[in-house]
Amino acid sequence: MRDLALEVRGLHKHFGKTEVLRDLDLDVPIHSIYGFLGPNGAGKSTTMKIVMGLLRPSAGRAYVFGRDVHRDGPAARALVGYLPQQARFHPYRTCREVLEFVARLYPGRVPRGALRDRTDELLENVGLAELADRRTAGLSGGEAQRLGLAQALVSEPELLILDEPAAALDPEGRRDVLGIIESLRGRVTIFYSTHILDDVQRVSDRVAVISGGRIVADGPVSDLLTGNESTWTLHTRGCSADTRAALTAEPWVTDLDVRSRGDSEIWSVRLVGDEAAERLLHRLLLDDGVDIAEFHTSDHTLEDAYLSIVRNDREH
Amino acid sequence: MADATLDTRDGMQRTEANGLFRGLRGLTAAESTRWFPWRSLTFTALGLALLVGNYVSWLAQKDKILGHLILSSLTLWVLVLILMTVAATQSTVAGEIAQGTAAWIVAKPVGKTAFVISKFAALIPVVVVAMVGVPGVVARFIFVAAEGNGRTEFNGYEVMRLVNEPSARGEYTTVPDWADHLGTLGLLMVIILVIAAAMVLLGCVLGHATAIFAVGLMIPIAMVVLALTPIDHQFVSLTPAWLMESFIDGAGDNPAPVLAPVVVGLLWIAGLLGVASWWFNRREL
Numbered sequence: 001m002r003d004l005a006l007e008v009r010g011l012h013k014h015f016g017k018t019e020v021l022r023d024l025d026l027d028v029p030i031h032s033i034y035g036f037l038g039p040n041g042a043g044k045s046t047t048m049k050i051v052m053g054l055l056r057p058s059a060g061r062a063y064v065f066g067r068d069v070h071r072d073g074p075a076a077r078a079l080v081g082y083l084p085q086q087a088r089f090h091p092y093r094t095c096r097e098v099l100e101f102v103a104r105l106y107p108g109r110v111p112r113g114a115l116r117d118r119t120d121e122l123l124e125n126v127g128l129a130e131l132a133d134r135r136t137a138g139l140s141g142g143e144a145q146r147l148g149l150a151q152a153l154v155s156e157p158e159l160l161i162l163d164e165p166a167a168a169l170d171p172e173g174r175r176d177v178l179g180i181i182e183s184l185r186g187r188v189t190i191f192y193s194t195h196i197l198d199d200v201q202r203v204s205d206r207v208a209v210i211s212g213g214r215i216v217a218d219g220p221v222s223d224l225l226t227g228n229e230s231t232w233t234l235h236t237r238g239c240s241a242d243t244r245a246a247l248t249a250e251p252w253v254t255d256l257d258v259r260s261r262g263d264s265e266i267w268s269v270r271l272v273g274d275e276a277a278e279r280l281l282h283r284l285l286l287d288d289g290v291d292i293a294e295f296h297t298s299d300h301t302l303e304d305a306y307l308s309i310v311r312n313d314r315e316h
Numbered sequence: 317m318a319d320a321t322l323d324t325r326d327g328m329q330r331t332e333a334n335g336l337f338r339g340l341r342g343l344t345a346a347e348s349t350r351w352f353p354w355r356s357l358t359f360t361a362l363g364l365a366l367l368v369g370n371y372v373s374w375l376a377q378k379d380k381i382l383g384h385l386i387l388s389s390l391t392l393w394v395l396v397l398i399l400m401t402v403a404a405t406q407s408t409v410a411g412e413i414a415q416g417t418a419a420w421i422v423a424k425p426v427g428k429t430a431f432v433i434s435k436f437a438a439l440i441p442v443v444v445v446a447m448v449g450v451p452g453v454v455a456r457f458i459f460v461a462a463e464g465n466g467r468t469e470f471n472g473y474e475v476m477r478l479v480n481e482p483s484a485r486g487e488y489t490t491v492p493d494w495a496d497h498l499g500t501l502g503l504l505m506v507i508i509l510v511i512a513a514a515m516v517l518l519g520c521v522l523g524h525a526t527a528i529f530a531v532g533l534m535i536p537i538a539m540v541v542l543a544l545t546p547i548d549h550q551f552v553s554l555t556p557a558w559l560m561e562s563f564i565d566g567a568g569d570n571p572a573p574v575l576a577p578v579v580v581g582l583l584w585i586a587g588l589l590g591v592a593s594w595w596f597n598r599r600e601l
Binding site: 049052053054055056073074075077078082084086087088089090091092097101102104105106107 | 335338339341342343345346349350415416417419420421422423424425426427600601
């Protein structure tokens with residue numbers, strides 16, 4: 001437990017008859033940058049809200065640095081900076097006042113004399129220096145998101161929990177957020193949810209995929225990328241519907257996407273297995289007399305891995 | 317609850333306080349910034365304007381009956397105070413929940429109880445100083461000044477008789493002395509704080525600010541109606557209605573002790589806030 005910043009065990013949550021989380025387990029190692037992926041409604045925000053004490057679990061426990069978040073909630077949350085999915089602030093406070101307000105809730109974390117420098121630095125880092133004295137009621141969605149990130153950082157937390165930190169941001173804002181996350185690597189544990197798989201691949205050490213309220217994949221990003229699936233792209237001519245049907249029926253084919261281009265077709269075939277599957281694919285097409293103009297493997301991205309995991313989970 | 321020693325990065329240890337009231341001081345201080353200085357000054361100005369306006373119009377009257385000034389000033393001022401309290405407090409908790417800022421705050425290292433109590437704690441200086449204290453003290457000087465001009469004088473004790481028996485005019489009494497006046501103000505503060513605590517509770521329980529405003533308005537109305545209803549004193553002795561009755565007695569230089577209704581009022585406040593905290597702790601945000 002000592003090596004874990006966040007530990008979740010057997011978490012269940014239901015709203016009425018709807019079961020949102022089912023026996024969810026998570027281990028977020030200290031100093032890791034941990035991506036939390038899943039389709040809409042999979043339970044990402046619910047998990048984070050339970051960890052932050054905003055929702056009560058129906059069953060199970062969550063621990064922050066070994067402290068039960070429900071029995072010792074305030075003490076556990078003292079170590080956490082949290083950015084909710086939709087950052088909300090008092091409309092009558094300025095950006096600077098929001099940060100000062102939050103700092104006041106973490107006594108001893110930011111010395112009074114250093115507060116001004118700390119807020120200036122954070123506002124500068126998130127690109128809000130010029131809006132420091134503007135009331136939050138006048139902020140755009142992206143600016144509010146930036147301020148949300150700054151307030152999560154103001155207490156210099158050990159664990160940063162970010163719910164879709166780049167969702168409302170333009171490309172520049174996204175880059176800034178990734179830069180901030182990157183700059184905290186090795187000093188702060190970051191647990192964040194996102195739909196932007198490219199970002200996860202860029203900055204995350206580890207990833208968990210949640211689907212239907214339970215974790216369906218969990219591990220280092222590199223492990224997910226080197227899974228036992230591969231995607232092949234083929235430019236074909238003279239292919240019959242029977243060939244496609246036969247290919248789809250093969251147990252080692254997990255996905256087939258066909259697009260027409262003039263009198264030829266571009267196939268994207270996802271295979272389970274190693275070189276054997278590749279040879280089988282090649283042979284099957286040649287046996288059917290398919291004219292193959294191009295045949296190459298594509299880079300396996302996190303998006304491929306994610307879609308495959310989620311699709312497999314839904315099928316089973 | 318005992319303090320917690322946490323193992324964090326690099327084997328560092330940090331001792332963090334636990335407990336329902338954690339963060340109360342910081343939250344109260346932050347909440348106070350909502351009230352001071354401008355809102356509080358507005359409350360003070362409203363109260364003073366009402367009392368001074370009453371005095372000026374009273375001066376313009378031919379029959380300068382001191383009892384009329386005391387009656388109309390106190391009645392109007394108490395009504396305005398109650399309305400201001402309901403209006404100002406209906407959004408303190410409900411507004412935060414509706415805006416989503418309640419969830420944002422309780423995700424910080426603060427107890428949910430501290431969140432609820434801070435809303436009330438920040439109001440105490442506003443009520444004591446801005447709403448009741450300053451205008452109330454000034455009111456005494458107004459009454460004393462009026463005493464020199466008035467033909468007939470009624471103190472607050474005669475208020476009920478004045479209402480019920482207009483023929484009672486003509487009894488000559490003096491303006492209540494400072495001790496009685498301050499006792500009356502103390503009672504009024506307690507009544508206003510009971511209403512504020514009730515509004516905090518409503519904010520925790522109900523989900524809509526308008527509904528809270530409407531229900532909140534019913535509380536002082538019910539208190540006044542009960543206070544004016546001749547029912548068994550024993551039966552009402554622990555109700556807010558008794559506080560209202562005590563206020564009327566206090567305003568009337570009644571020798572009845574101020575301490576008892578103040579204690580009852582404080583017990584009511586503690587009970588209302590206790591239920592509010594319990595409810596808010598159960599609530600998911």
